[in-house]
Amino acid sequence: MEIHPIRTEADYRAALRAIDALMAEDPEPDSPAGARLDALVTLVQAYEARHHPIDPPDPVEAIKFRMEQAGLTARDLEPLIGRRHRVYEILNRKRALTLPMIRRLHRGLGIPAEALIAEPTPAP
Incomplete structure (x- = not known):
């Protein structure tokens, strides 16, 4: 199995082509081709x-x-954010999310906390 580190965009594109070819073959996970696919995917990631x-x-x-x-x-969304007008303020970017809202949205909807704490795009 000839695999090397991906250091350049050319290496990256070559690895993607190799992954495409291996995926088309649909190798068994324990086969040499399956191991090669797994290694290439890990390097690309x-x-x-x-x-x-x-x-x-x-x-x-x-x-x-x-x-x-x-x-x-x-x-x-009312149980997670508050009264309906508050929900609309959030959805229309008139009000920022608070930490308790972020926690409830994360727990209730499974939205990653990292996404909820990111800087919002300003309202148009």
Whole structure:
């Protein structure tokens, strides 16, 4: 198994091509091809974390996304945020989330706390 560290964008692209080819083969996990795939994926993940990090989403967008996923309405957020007008203030970026709201949203909706504490995008 010939695997080397990913140090450049060219190495990264080559590793992605190799992963694509191995995924098309659908190797058994305990096979040499499966071990190669696992090693390449681990190297690509490490490279991406270092060179292509993904910023956490905007807190309001994270809440709206979770609402859409779960089919929730503003009324459903009242136990987590407060009265309906407060929910709309948050969703319309008129008011910032408080720490207790962040905790309740994290526990109640499973939104990562890192996403909820990120700096929100200013209202248009």
